Amino acid sequence: MEQIEQYGIFESRERADGNITGIFSCEETRIRVKAFAVNEGEVMVRFRPEHTGVWEYRIQAGERILRAGSFLCIQAGEGNHGPVSAAGFGFRYADGTEYRPFGTTCYAWIYQPEEIRRQTLESLAGSPFNKVRMCVFPKDMIYNEEEPAYFPYARGIAEDVQPGNPSHNQEEGCNHRKKQGKWNIGAPNQTFWEILETSILELDRLGIEADLILFHPYDRWGFSQLSKEDNLKHLEYCAARLAAYKNVWWSLANEYDLMPGRTDQDWDIYGQKIKERDPYGHLLSIHNCFQPYEKADWMTHCSLQTADTKSAMTMRLQYNIPVMIDECGYEGDIPFDWGNLSAFELVHRIWMGYIRGGYCSHGETYESEDNRLWWSKGGKLKGESVARIAFLKEILQELPQNAEPFCWKIETDPNGKKQEGADTPFAMAMMKLDEEERNRRILDMLPMALCSEECWLQYLGRSCQRELHVNAPGKGIFRAEVLDVWNMSRICASEGFEGSLHMNLPAKEGTAVLLKKISM
C-alpha cells in the first residue's frame, strides 16, 4: 500500500472537467476536497492526511466515481511538526511544539528569475526567519516595476484588438494590456502555479511558513479589480490547489483598506469563502494600511501594519487572538518613511512588539544598483537587523512557554475600598483622563517585560538608565543577565540571588535584563 507521511501530500490527476471532488476517510474522519484545473481537460485532487492510519479515498465527478483507493499514512518523521495553528495568544505546531513566528517580507520573490529565487532561499536558510509574507498576484510598485515572466491566469481573447493589426505571439502575459482581453480566472497558468508550489515546498523544507497574500492593491494589470465572481473563483482555486501544503497561511489581503471598491462586507465574504474551502483550517488573517480590520470569526490572528509595536498588548485585549505586527517599518534607506528605519530602530520596534506579547515581521529596503530590495524581490540580505533578530529569537527560546507580557491590572475591591495608592495626586490626576488616554499612559509607564514565576525578561527600550532595582518574579534562586540587544552580548550580573537585586546597567539604549530561575 502506498505510504504517505503524516502532513504530507497525496495527489491524483484525472482527465476530467468540471466539479470533481475527492473524499478521504480514515476512522471517524471524512474530508472532502475540491479538485483544481491543471491543464485543458485535466484536474488534480490534492490532499494532506493529518493523522496516521489507513485512508480510503474516492475521486468523484458528481456521484460518478472516477477512482478509488487507499494509502497508509505513517507517522511524521523527525522535524515534521505539521501545520501551525493559533493557541491562546501564541501558535503551536500540530505535534504540540511551540511555534514563535519570526517573519520577513519578500512580496514578489516568486516573480523573480530562478537564480534570484534560489538566492532568496539561501538567504532565508541562513536567517532566523520562519515565516515569509509573499503575494500570489504580481506586484507593481516602485523598485518592482519589471514585467513578470508569468501570471497566475491566462488572458481571454482581446475584445479591442483591431482587425488588420499584426498578430502578437509573445509569451502568455507578456503583451501590452491594450492588445489583450480580460483575465480568465478559469484558466490557471501552470508555469506560475508550479513555481509557487515549488517555492512553498522549498520554504517548508527550511521550516518556513508561507504567508500567502491573496489580494493586494499594487497592481497595473487588473488583478486588484477583478469582479466579485472572479475574486471568489481565485480564492477557490487557491484553496483547492494550496491548502494541502502544511506551511501555508492565508493573508486575505495586504492593505485591504487600499483596495478600491471593496467593502468590509465583501472582505467578510472572502474570509468566509477561504474558511469554507480550506478543510484544514489554515491560519487566516487580513492586513491593513490604516484601520485594522475588525475581528471576524474567520480571523485566526491579527496581521497588523503599525509602527507602534507596543500596541501589541492593547490589541491582544481587543482581539483576544495572537497579535502579529506584520509591518512595523523596514530597515533601509529609501525616501519613504516606512522604508528608511535604522537597523537599531527596527530591532527596537521588534523587541517592543515581542515583549508586549506580539510578534513582529522584518523587512529590508536598501537601495542598490541592481534595484533588488529584499522586501520586494528577495535576493541577498544586506542589513544589520537580521543578526539582532536572531539574538532575540535565541533569548526568547530560553523562556518558559507560559511567559506573559507584564500587565498591571486595576483590582476592584469587592468591599468597595479604595485600592492602595488610588488617592495619591498622581493616581487622581490620571483618573481625570479619558479611559483610552489613561490606558495608553499606564501602558507607557509599565515595565516592558515578559514574565512567569520562573523568568523576567525586561526590555528597557531607549531608556539609558544606569541602575535598575529588580524583583525576582517568584520564589527561588535566580540568575541575572544584562543583555545588549545591539551588540548581542550577555553579561552575568548575578550567579544567584533571591528576592530582589540592584543591577548596574550600561546606561545606553537597547538594554535588556533577563532573570531566570536556577533552583528552588
Place this chain on the structure above:
Amino acid sequence: MEQIEQYGIFESRERADGNITGIFSCEETRIRVKAFAVNEGEVMVRFRPEHTGVWEYRIQAGERILRAGSFLCIQAGEGNHGPVSAAGFGFRYADGTEYRPFGTTCYAWIYQPEEIRRQTLESLAGSPFNKVRMCVFPKDMIYNEEEPAYFPYARGIAEDVQPGNPSHNQEEGCNHRKKQGKWNIGAPNQTFWEILETSILELDRLGIEADLILFHPYDRWGFSQLSKEDNLKHLEYCAARLAAYKNVWWSLANEYDLMPGRTDQDWDIYGQKIKERDPYGHLLSIHNCFQPYEKADWMTHCSLQTADTKSAMTMRLQYNIPVMIDECGYEGDIPFDWGNLSAFELVHRIWMGYIRGGYCSHGETYESEDNRLWWSKGGKLKGESVARIAFLKEILQELPQNAEPFCWKIETDPNGKKQEGADTPFAMAMMKLDEEERNRRILDMLPMALCSEECWLQYLGRSCQRELHVNAPGKGIFRAEVLDVWNMSRICASEGFEGSLHMNLPAKEGTAVLLKKISM
C-alpha cells in the same frame, strides 16, 4: 533729576504698614503698583518704567501721600531689549527684536549654596539657553531632599509645642515641622527674596528669562497645601515684589494637575489674580503633568509637558498662542523614563518641536557622586545635548522671521469639485478614519519643515534615507546644505539651484536639509 534706564527699576522704601500704593505717571500713562513688605514696619514700592520721558510718582497710604517725586526715564542702552511678550506663535522683546526661547530647567537652583548658584550662572553663561524654569517654593523630590537654608516665608508660633520642651533657636526654617506653627504668608523672609531677586537680576545680565514657577506639588513643608487665601497672598506678594523685573515670566504651576485639592476654577482665579496684579503683562502660563490646562484668557502661551514634541503643530491650531514644550524628557541616566533619554533622543525631540512650530526646553538628569543633577540644582552641565541645541539655535537664527511650519491644508473647492488626489485609494482609505486619527496621520506624513518663500529647513528625524528630492519653496536661486544635527556639520550640497534639486544624504538619523535663497 534721577535717571532710570528704560525697563530698569525704580525702588522706594517706606516706614509703613498696610495698604501702600505707588502711582506712576508719564504723559498719558498712569500705573498703580502695590508695595510689598520688606521688614517689620517697612515696605517697598518697585516699578519699571516702560517708556522714556519724565515720570511723576506718588507713594500713598490710602489717600495720604507719603512721598512724591519724579525721575527721567532714558532710552534703553545697547543690549537692553525690554521684556518679552507673545507675538503670533512666537515671541518678541519690547524693542521689536525677535526672541526665540531656548529654555532649560533648574527647579531648585536658588536653594543651593552660593558657590553652586555661581556655578549655575557660569554654566548658563556658556550655554545657548535664554530661559530657565525655576521654582519659587523649595522642592522636595528624589535627588533634592536636603533641607533648604531658607524659606520664602516665616512660620508662626507652633501650636503643638509642649511646655517644658527645650527651646530650639535654630535658623529660621531649619527646625523640624512638628515643633513649628503654620507658614505665615504675611511674613516674607528677606534672606530668601533677596537671593531670588539677585538671581533674577543675574539671569537678566546674561540675557536669560526667569520662568518663575509659583506653585508646585513636590513639597514636604506644606507650601503646596496652603489655604486659598494664603495662595492668593503669595501671588500678590510675588506680583508686587517681582513684576518690575523685565525678565520675569509667570508659570502658575509646575504640574498643576498633581496638586491636591485644587480645581480648574481655583487655577483660573489664581491666573486672574496674577494678571490683575501685574501691570506689565508678563508672560503667563501653567504646566501640566497629564492633561494640558484648557485655554484661558490669562494664558499668554502654552507651557506643556509631553514627550510628543511633534504635537506642537496641533497645539498651535488648538490654542492659537505660542506653544512651548517645557518638558519633553531630560537627557540623563536615572531610573525614571522622564530622566533617562539619550542626548540624541533629546536633541531629536527638540528639533521636532521647533520644526513643528513650537519651542522646547532642555533638562539634564545625570546621576553623580555629589547628587547634583542640573535639572534640580543647577551646577555644571555634563551632557552632550547642549552643544547640539546651540547648533540648532545657530541654524534657526539664520532663518527669516516669517518661516512657518509646513502644513498641508485640505482645500475646499467652492465649486464642490473633488480635490486632486481625493479619489485615490490612499486618500479614500484615510477619509474612513476618524478625524483625530486622520489628522495625526497626515501630520506624520508631512515633511517636517520650517519654511517661507526664502527658506526651507527640513528635519528628517530618524529617517535614514539616502536621497531626497526637494523643491525650492519660492522663486530665485537657492543654496542647499546638508546638516548633521548630532555632529553639527554643514555640508554644501548646491551653491545655487532653481526649482528642484536631487540631494544625496548620509542615510543616517539626525539629518536636516537647509535651502536658503541667495538671489532673485
